[in-house]
Amino acid sequence: MTERIVVVGAALLDDGRLLAARRSAPPELAGRWELPGGKVEPGESPESALVRELREELGVEAEVVERVPGEWPLRPPYVLQVWTARPRAGSPGPEPLQDHDELRWLAPDRLWDVPWLDQDVPAVREVAARLPSAQ
Numbered sequence: 001m002t003e004r005i006v007v008v009g010a011a012l013l014d015d016g017r018l019l020a021a022r023r024s025a026p027p028e029l030a031g032r033w034e035l036p037g038g039k040v041e042p043g044e045s046p047e048s049a050l051v052r053e054l055r056e057e058l059g060v061e062a063e064v065v066e067r068v069p070g071e072w073p074l075r076p077p078y079v080l081q082v083w084t085a086r087p088r089a090g091s092p093g094p095e096p097l098q099d100h101d102e103l104r105w106l107a108p109d110r111l112w113d114v115p116w117l118d119q120d121v122p123a124v125r126e127v128a129a130r131l132p133s134a135q
Helices: 046-058 108-113 118-128
Strands: 005-014 017-023 037-039 062-073 078-087 100-106
Touching (some): 005 062, 005 118, 046 078
Parallel strands (some): 005 078
Antiparallel strands (some): 005 017, 005 037
């Protein structure tokens, strides 16, 4: 059995809004939206990877809140796990530093205004169910 590699996604929440990041690379994903994140490195916990990825990709210091139930297959051997997180007080606002060219804070009633990557849709549905005033 091949070992699975966990990719962590951040449901970064602020004031009841979810952060969406538009991919600028690779070309086949460019223009679609995702939950920011990345691969868990060997010896790293998923929570540590999430904090590191948000710092590297968005320049934001985040605090992990809780894991969103579920796990979603990406291309083998990768699987997506999602955690809710919030920006730390006093952290600079997120900026699209790596792999993204635009960020948007989406209110619960606007979550589907962007074309999410197919593999992120079920995770976004799980997050949406946990937002206050979710439709």
